[in-house]
Amino acid sequence: MSLLLPRRRLNRNNRSSLKKGKTIRMGQRALQRVPPSLPSRTPSLPPPSSSSPSLRCAPSSRRPLRPRPMSSHIVGYPRIGPKRELKFALESFWDGKTGAEDLQNVAADLRRSIWKHMAGVGIKYIPSNTFSYYDQMLDTTAMLGAVPSRYGWESGEVGFDVYFSMARGNDSVPAMEMTKWFDTNYHYIVPELGPSVKFSYASHKAVEEFKEAKALGIDTVPVLIGPMTYLLLSKPAKDVDKSFCLLSLIDKILPVYKEVLTDLKSAGARWIQFDEPILVMDLDTNQLQAFSDAYSHMESSLAGLNVLIATYFADVPAEAYKALTSLKCVTGFGFDLVRGLETLDLIKVDFPRGKLLFAGVVDGRNIWANDLSASLKTLQTLEDIVGKEKVVVSTSCSLLHTAVDLVNEIKLDKELKSWLAFAAQKVVEVNALARSFSGVKDEALFASNSMRQASRRSSPRVTNATIQHNVAAVIKSDHRRSTKVSARLQAQQKKLNLPPLPTTTIGSFPQTPDLRRIRKEFKARKISEIDYVQAIKVEFEKVVKLQEELGIDVLVHGEAERNDMVEFFGEQLSGFAFTSNGWVQSYGSRCVKPPIIYGDVSRPKAMTVFWSSMAQKMTKRPMKGMLTGPVTILNWSFVRNDQPRCVTTQAYQILFSLYMVVHLTVAVVYRYETCFQIALAIKDEVKDLEKAGITVIQIDEAALREGLPLRRSEQELYLDWAVHAFRITNCDVRDTTQIHTHMCYSNFNDIINSIINMDADVITIENSRSDEKLLSVFHEGVKYGAGIGPGVYDIHSPRIPSAEEIAERINKMLAVLDSKVLWVNPDCGLKTRKYSEVKSALSNMVAAAKLIRSQLNKS
Numbered sequence: 001m002s003l004l005l006p007r008r009r010l011n012r013n014n015r016s017s018l019k020k021g022k023t024i025r026m027g028q029r030a031l032q033r034v035p036p037s038l039p040s041r042t043p044s045l046p047p048p049s050s051s052s053p054s055l056r057c058a059p060s061s062r063r064p065l066r067p068r069p070m071s072s073h074i075v076g077y078p079r080i081g082p083k084r085e086l087k088f089a090l091e092s093f094w095d096g097k098t099g100a101e102d103l104q105n106v107a108a109d110l111r112r113s114i115w116k117h118m119a120g121v122g123i124k125y126i127p128s129n130t131f132s133y134y135d136q137m138l139d140t141t142a143m144l145g146a147v148p149s150r151y152g153w154e155s156g157e158v159g160f161d162v163y164f165s166m167a168r169g170n171d172s173v174p175a176m177e178m179t180k181w182f183d184t185n186y187h188y189i190v191p192e193l194g195p196s197v198k199f200s201y202a203s204h205k206a207v208e209e210f211k212e213a214k215a216l217g218i219d220t221v222p223v224l225i226g227p228m229t230y231l232l233l234s235k236p237a238k239d240v241d242k243s244f245c246l247l248s249l250i251d252k253i254l255p256v257y258k259e260v261l262t263d264l265k266s267a268g269a270r271w272i273q274f275d276e277p278i279l280v281m282d283l284d285t286n287q288l289q290a291f292s293d294a295y296s297h298m299e300s301s302l303a304g305l306n307v308l309i310a311t312y313f314a315d316v317p318a319e320a321y322k323a324l325t326s327l328k329c330v331t332g333f334g335f336d337l338v339r340g341l342e343t344l345d346l347i348k349v350d351f352p353r354g355k356l357l358f359a360g361v362v363d364g365r366n367i368w369a370n371d372l373s374a375s376l377k378t379l380q381t382l383e384d385i386v387g388k389e390k391v392v393v394s395t396s397c398s399l400l401h402t403a404v405d406l407v408n409e410i411k412l413d414k415e416l417k418s419w420l421a422f423a424a425q426k427v428v429e430v431n432a433l434a435r436s437f438s439g440v441k442d443e444a445l446f447a448s449n450s451m452r453q454a455s456r457r458s459s460p461r462v463t464n465a466t467i468q469h470n471v472a473a474v475i476k477s478d479h480r481r482s483t484k485v486s487a488r489l490q491a492q493q494k495k496l497n498l499p500p501l502p503t504t505t506i507g508s509f510p511q512t513p514d515l516r517r518i519r520k521e522f523k524a525r526k527i528s529e530i531d532y533v534q535a536i537k538v539e540f541e542k543v544v545k546l547q548e549e550l551g552i553d554v555l556v557h558g559e560a561e562r563n564d565m566v567e568f569f570g571e572q573l574s575g576f577a578f579t580s581n582g583w584v585q586s587y588g589s590r591c592v593k594p595p596i597i598y599g600d601v602s603r604p605k606a607m608t609v610f611w612s613s614m615a616q617k618m619t620k621r622p623m624k625g626m627l628t629g630p631v632t633i634l635n636w637s638f639v640r641n642d643q644p645r646c647v648t649t650q651a652y653q654i655l656f657s658l659y660m661v662v663h664l665t666v667a668v669v670y671r672y673e674t675c676f677q678i679a680l681a682i683k684d685e686v687k688d689l690e691k692a693g694i695t696v697i698q699i700d701e702a703a704l705r706e707g708l709p710l711r712r713s714e715q716e717l718y719l720d721w722a723v724h725a726f727r728i729t730n731c732d733v734r735d736t737t738q739i740h741t742h743m744c745y746s747n748f749n750d751i752i753n754s755i756i757n758m759d760a761d762v763i764t765i766e767n768s769r770s771d772e773k774l775l776s777v778f779h780e781g782v783k784y785g786a787g788i789g790p791g792v793y794d795i796h797s798p799r800i801p802s803a804e805e806i807a808e809r810i811n812k813m814l815a816v817l818d819s820k821v822l823w824v825n826p827d828c829g830l831k832t833r834k835y836s837e838v839k840s841a842l843s844n845m846v847a848a849a850k851l852i853r854s855q856l857n858k859s
Contacts, residue, residue, distance in 0.1 A: 070434035071391065073125035073358050075275075075310055075334065076223065076398025077114050078423050079132055080585045082405045086110060087589040090133065093160075094168075094589075100160055107131065111209065115218045117424065122431045125308075127273060128213050128220035129206040130398060133160075134167045134588045137188040137233065138176075140225045141166070144256050145202035148176065148192050148237065158202045167588060169797035177235065178587060178796065180706050182277060182313050184365070184401055185594075185636055187587035191230065193249055194240035201256050207263045214268060221308065222264055226276035227253055228291045233278065242776075247290045254294060258301040265304055271331075273308045277397075279324060280314040280340070282712050288323040299329040308358060310334035312397035314710045315342040325352050332356030337378060338363045338396040344378070348385055357386050360396035362430050367402055367582070367596060367638045369421040370429045372436070372449045379437050393434040399423040402638075403582035403594075415459065416577050416598060418452045457642070464574075464600040471676045478724065479731040481759060485786045488761055489821075491735040495695060496622055500856060501810065501824050501849045502553040504789070506742050506764055507565075507626045507698065508829035509543045509558030510838060519563060536561050537614060544618045546839065551846045554622045554696055557615035559831070565628045565700065566636045570595035572607040573681055576637070587796075590832065595637045597674060603681035606688045613692045622738075625694040627685060628702075629741065630678035630725045634671075635703035643671050672721035679728040686730050690737050698740035699729055701758070702828075705748055719754040726758050738762060740787075744828045749777040752784075762787030766827045768794045768809065778816035788817060791827030792848070793841060798833070800840045806848035819856055824849040 080086045089106035092098040111131050118126045132139050141147070142158040150173045153162045167189055169175035177190040206222050213220040227250060236244040264272060279291070295302075295309075307330045316324065316335065321343065325333060335343045337360050351357060359382055361375040382391050405424040409417060421429060432445055456462065481488070522532040543558035562568040570576035576595045583591040608625060616623040682699065689697050704722055709715050730739045741758065744766040748755060755763065767774045767790035774790050792809045793801045806824075813822055824845060830838050 070122060070124060070431065070438050070440075071389075071393060072123045072430050072434035073221075073308075073334075073392050073394040074118060074123055074127055074399065074427060074430065075273075075312065075360070075364060075395050076127055076130035076400050077118075077427075078400050078402070078404045078585065079110065079114075079130065080404070080583060080591055081110050082408055082424075083581060084583050084591055086133075087583075087591055090589040094164070103133075103160075107133065108212070111212065112216060115213050115216060115220065118427055119218050121427050122435075123427060124434075125271065125392065125394075126213075126218060126220045127223045128209045129223045130400070131209065133163065135187070135189050136225060137181075137191065137230070138163065138167055139203065139205060140230050141189070141191045142203035143201070143205065143224075143260065144230075144253055145200035146191055146193060146197055147202070155200070156202070157204065169794070169799040171799060174794060174799055175797045183706060183708060183710055184313075185584070185586055185592065185703065185706060186401060188233070191234035192237040193231070193234045193246060194237040194244060195248070197237075197249070197252070199249075199252050199256050201259045204263065206260055207267050210264060210269055211267050219268075219270065221271040221273050222269055223273040223275060224257070224260065226274035226278075226309065227257055227294050228287075229276050229278040232281075232287070247287065250290055250294050251297075254297055258298060261298070261301045261305065269305065271306045271308060272302070273310055273334075275310050275312075276324075277310075277312050279311045279316055279320045280336075280710055282317065283320055285319075288319060291320075292323050292327065295327050295329060302329045306331040308332045308334060308356075310358065311340075312336040312360060312364070313339060315340040316346070317711070318346060321346045325350070325355070330355070332358050332392065334358035334360060334394060336360045336396040339365075340396075344381075347382065351386050354390075355386075356390050356392055357382060358392045358394040360394045361433065362393075362395045362426050363402075363641070364395040364397040364399050364426070365401045366641055367420050367422055368641050369419055369449065369452060370426070370433075371453050372429065372433060372446050375433055376436055376446075379433065383437075388437070391437065393430050393437060395426060395430060399426055401584060402426070403579060403584055405581075408581040409579050411580055412577065415455065416596075419456045419598070420596075422582070459599075462599040462642070464602070467600040467602050467677055468673070470680060471673050474676050474680070474728060477731075479727040481727075481731055481733070481735075483735050485759060485761060488735045488738075489787065492695075492738045492761065495736045496554075496738065498553055498622075500819050500853050501822055503824045503846055503849050504552060504554040504624070504764070505547075505556055505826060505842070506829045507556050507559055507624070507700070508562075508831035509546075509556070509560070510833055510835050511560075511831050512835070515539060515560055519561075536611070540611075540615050541618060544615065544623075547842075548619060548621070550839070550842050551850070552621075552842070554624060555615075555619055556624050556626060557611065559626060559829075561611050564593060565702075565829075566633050567593055567595055569607060569628050569633060569682075570597075570637065572605070573601050573603055573678070575599040575601040575677075592636065595633075597634075597637045597639050599640075601674060601677040601681060603684050607685055609685075609688045609692050612689060612694050616692075616694060622696045623694065624740065625686075625689040625697040627682055627689075627697065627699045627729075629699045629704070630675050630682055630729065631707060631722045632701050632703040633678050634675045635707040639671065640674060643674065672725070675721065675725045676728065679725040682729040683732070686733060690733055695736065696738045696740065697730070697733070698742060699726065699760075700742045701726055702742060702744045704743060705751060708751065719751060723754050723757050726760075730760075740764065742828075748774055752777050752782055756784060756786075760786060762789065762823060764789035764823065764825050765791065767791040768827050775812060775816055784817070785821070787821050787823055789823030789825040790817075792824055792845060793826055795826045795828050795830055795833060795841075798837055800837060801844060803844040803847040803851065806845050807851050810848060810852045814852070 085106055089103050093103040115126060142163055147153040147158060147162060147166065151162050151165050166176050176192060178187045179190055181188045206224060210220055210222045231246045231249060234246050236242055261272065309324060309330055311334060313336060332355060337344060359379060361378050362370050379391060379393065403422040406420055406422040432442060518532065518535045521527045539560035540557050544555060547555045567578060571578060575597055577598055578595055579593060582593050584594060586592050608627065612623065612625040686697055707718060707722065709718050733739065738761045740762040741760040742764045748765060763786065765774060790813055792806045810824060
């Protein structure tokens with residue numbers, strides 16, 4: 001079936017949280033707190049002003065006028081919904097409780113409310129085709145008909161069955177690989193390509209969504225992942241040589257792009273936006289030439305369209321900037337001027353005459369209110385370079401990476417809330433800047449914004465001199481454990497007495513509806529602390545008993561007491577704040593609620609010792625103490641933007657080498673300072689766990705690779721302080737205390753030396769979903785002397801691998817890793833799976849480990 005069906009009315013029982021006859025009025029609520037010069041609520045769909053040629057419909061005397069669109073633009077918008085409506089609709093559909101039409105109706109309501117919000121505020125360039133049922137890269141794979149053969153698709157429109165099989169796998173075939181989208185916590189589905197792929201126009205979603213918006217009277221800018229970004233973020237298919245040049249397929253995919261453009265023009269599109277964030281990476285001369293050739297090749301198809309090429313997430317390197325701005329067929333160029341400050345220097349030197357500059361001055365990746373006066377100064381600087389009429393106010397990137405609507409946060413304190421802006425509010429900020437830039441400045445709004453910025457700068461809750469002093473002392477040492485890992489492993493084995501190929505899991509077990517209900521009731525004070533602890537204890541006992549019955553060697557308590565691996569710790573640390581509905585999409589229906597780090601961080605009291613001690617008393621087997629590492633807590637939070645994000649490697653080294661000589665104080669607070677603050681807090685927790693008798697402690701750094709800067713010149717510095725922060729957490733433990741860490745769903749091969757430098761005793765790491773890409777680094781001769789557990793099965797798919805399949809994976813690992821250091825474990829935690837899936841998969845995993853052990857004993 002098509003990914004879009006004609007909209008019909010939802011079944012009353014299947015409307016999720018969308019009430020009958022209503023849409024999600026995020027715009028209406030958001031605008032209750034915006035400038036007096038804008039309407040206090042989103043009006044019903046009015047006719048556009050006559051000055052807006054992009055919005056045409058018959059006038060109506062009954063409807064209030066929408067604000068006149070200024071030169072304003074939104075790169076993209078969250079698709080999950082203010083209350084995670086899409087998540088619940090997807091999971092209901094996957095569970096067979098609702099049908100495709102119900103899912104599509106929820107999606108259509110979300111799209112409509114988003115478009116009407118932007119139109120109601122007065123945004124001129126409103127994006128379409130940024131909505132997705134799972135992932136925008138997967139949507140592009142469907143559009144290009146690049147479906148791997150194992151899914152049985154041959155031709156026609158790619159429907160839900162094939163689409164979701166690619167994303168999640170099914171009973172017979174695994175899902176496609178999933179990895180991080182640049183340096184964000186969003187995951188995309190990696191295309192699998194090769195010379196034999198037959199590309200065809202197989203999903204008309206971009207055109208259908210444009211028509212859908214047009215039927216509402218809203219003219220949108222259809223958004224496509226650009227051909228260069230799509231190809232360079234792909235990988236060679238499993239049966240294709242890994243050296244295959246993905247860019248050799250450019251001539252094969254461009255005809256499909258041309259068909260899409262023809263369809264969009266026929267439907268009445270006037271603009272097209274190509275997202276090419278790959279341009280912020282270190283591209284070589286051949287790649288940049290391929291980029292230029294691709295858009296030149298599409299030039300005839302682009303005739304009659306205004307073309308915007310959007311870049312984001314970092315500075316555009318000088319050579320890429322030159323290649324981009326030299327394109328003749330492009331009307332406007334979009335730049336991230338929040339994370340890409342050096343791009344501003346390139347613009348000052350040379351910006352093509354007559355082109356539009358889409359200035360990304362409103363941060364699309366954080367939740368802090370924009371400093372409107374500072375942004376207006378940036379816009380005025382750009383005006384002097386390109387002219388006022390050529391500047392379009394925009395977001396730095398898609399708002400996909402921030403929470404949806406601040407209006408839903410009724411529990412945040414007033415002061416902190418005044419410092420924030422979620423996606424709905426950022427749309428208002430963009431338009432307020434555009435209006436001010438055009439000469440319609442709301443003085444009251446700007447004055448209020450300035451007061452809120454000053455309040456944050458001067459608030460005593462933001463800084464703590466004692467914490468900053470403790471961090472300054474940290475740089476006196478590199479915090480390495482005094483004993484080499486080989487000697488530590490011997491001491492640990494004597495104490496733990498583990499079998500060859502020890503089995504373990506990553507930490508979490510299924511979060512059942514009953515478990516979520518118990519936590520919710522305790523938080524709402526509907527049950528007592530005694531009753532809550534008893535309920536969690538019962539859950540621990542169930543998880544421990546299951547693991548013992550299955551024969552797992554090193555146990556976990558299942559994390560029943562935890563809502564999220566970052567939020568759980570942040571709630572117990574100073575300097576953190578939490579939202580009720582600040583959900584951000586991580587992948588598919590999986591959403592996370594990042595904490596907000598607003599100030600200096602410390603640990604007032606122990607966070608996990610009570611629960612870990614309780615669980616250890618239930619078994620004689622080792623019970624892992626489970627912690628989240630400082631780098632992951634930092635990267636999976638909304639971080640302070642009142643600290644410069646980086647410093648040069650040279651300056652960082654000077655800071656370390658000169659500290660003892662000149663006793664440098666950290667006058668300028670770098671981002672790593674917050675990370676070190678968190679590291680010191682986790683270090684205190686590790687000490688307390690060890691004192692309580694916990695002999696295996698896992699400090700997850702799932703997001704260490706994710707924070708790696710996109711440019712190679714900036715990566716060394718990040719890895720230096722990120723690895724240092726991890727070592728701080730466990731530098732003082734005894735040799736017999738085994739330190740584990742875990743990483744997931746990224747490309748680790750290029751940072752393997754930094755992973756070794758972390759000096760953990762055991763690392764468990766995602767491997768199976770990425771076609772065992774990790775193993776190739778060991779084939780290339782890298783020696784890893786610590787314990788290592790490459791994942792043997794993908795936990796993000798409902799598919800259950802057989803014992804034989806897992807045994808085959810273990811044998812592949814033994815071809816490059818010593819059996820004395822190899823561990824057997826899943827790719828990641830089991831939180832999102834059902835118990836029926838977990839029992840079968842872990843049973844097969846243990847059976848496979850025992851089979852290989854018996855074979856090793858015989859050899």
